[in-house]
Amino acid sequence: MPNRIPERTARPRRFLMCRPTHFTVDYAINPWMDPERPTDTALAVRQWEHLRTLYRRLGHTVELIEPLPGLPDMVYTANGATVLDGRALVATFRHPERAGESDAHQAWFRAHGYREVRRAGHVNEGEGDLLVAGRRVLAGTGFRTDPAAHAEARALFGVQVLSLTLVDPRFYHLDTALAVLDDDHVMYYPAAFSPDSQALLRSLYPDAILADRADAEVFGLNAVSDGRRVLLPEPAKALAAQLAEQGYEPWPVDVSELLKGGGGPKCCTLELRPA
Numbered sequence: 189m190p191n192r193i194p195e196r197t198a199r200p201r202r203f204l205m206c207r208p209t210h211f212t213v214d215y216a217i218n219p220w221m222d223p224e225r226p227t228d229t230a231l232a233v234r235q236w237e238h239l240r241t242l243y244r245r246l247g248h249t250v251e252l253i254e255p256l257p258g259l260p261d262m263v264y265t266a267n268g269a270t271v272l273d274g275r276a277l278v279a280t281f282r283h284p285e286r287a288g289e290s291d292a293h294q295a296w297f298r299a300h301g302y303r304e305v306r307r308a309g310h311v312n313e314g315e316g317d318l319l320v321a322g323r324r325v326l327a328g329t330g331f332r333t334d335p336a337a338h339a340e341a342r343a344l345f346g347v348q349v350l351s352l353t354l355v356d357p358r359f360y361h362l363d364t365a366l367a368v369l370d371d372d373h374v375m376y377y378p379a380a381f382s383p384d385s386q387a388l389l390r391s392l393y394p395d396a397i398l399a400d401r402a403d404a405e406v407f408g409l410n411a412v413s414d415g416r417r418v419l420l421p422e423p424a425k426a427l428a429a430q431l432a433e434q435g436y437e438p439w440p441v442d443v444s445e446l447l448k449g450g451g452g453p454k455c456c457t458l459e460l461r462p463a
């Protein structure tokens with residue numbers, strides 16, 4: 189009997205985004221950034237506007253945080269916090285170039301009625317490394333987020349937090365190597381993880397979609413899923429085909445300019461999970 193394609197259900201989401209008004213690459217804190225390569229801020233804004241419009245068209249709510257001059261990476265709001273049950277754990281960045289973003293996010297969450305807003309006591313780059321999967325948090329470490337931040341997240345959110353070690357500097361945040369598709373389904377690039385973390389992922393998600401190197405290298409895993417529709421960088425063709433085979437709707441987006449900073453659709457999108 190042929191395998192049945194599972195029925196996928198979309199759930200409306202609430203996202204926080206930041207217009208890339210001040211986007212440029214004038215420092216390099218990840219292997220994708222090259223300050224010698226010109227950037228086109230107007231194009232970055234157009235690509236970002238398209239992403240925002242798409243979310244709205246798909247029925248999601250987009251809230252905005254004001255972009256600040258001198259913080260060109262602020263467009264990557266996923267790194268600003270992790271939000272679960274109305275509690276915001278605000279990022280503490282590894283690199284001084286991004287440190288100013290923490291105050292901006294803290295102020296935003298305080299002004300928007302979150303029941304608890306806490307600044308991380310250890311290096312913690314928000315949803316770049318802490319991905320919420322149902323009532324579990326998958327937590328990356330190796331390049332940015334400190335393992336001690338995982339314990340802090342466990343204490344604040346009161347959910348299971350599972351540590352995963354990244355081993356390839358090109359996949360420096362968990363959300364470059366793994367995407368949560370649904371509460372209990374993920375896709376990931378195995379070679380980005382240590383052997384122990386690969387084994388853990390295999391046991392947790394035996395039916396995960398596995399990305400190949402080519403799709404991982406175009407940031408195909410830096411994707412946003414609402415349970416059925418999956419927005420991902422358009423060059424990740426094989427991954428889009430795999431998603432379709434598994435009952436998802438791939439929505440390819442052009443984020444070529446934003447990739448110059450080392451981030452794709454997911455990096456530009458922080459999910460707000462109310463109480």
Ligand SMILES: CN(C)C(=N)NCCC[C@H](N)C(=O)O
Nearest residue numbers: 218264316361449450451455
């Ligand atoms: C998918 N990724 C990596 C993100 N969640 N964020 C992008 C951060 C980019 C920034 N220039 C940096 O290197 O911090």
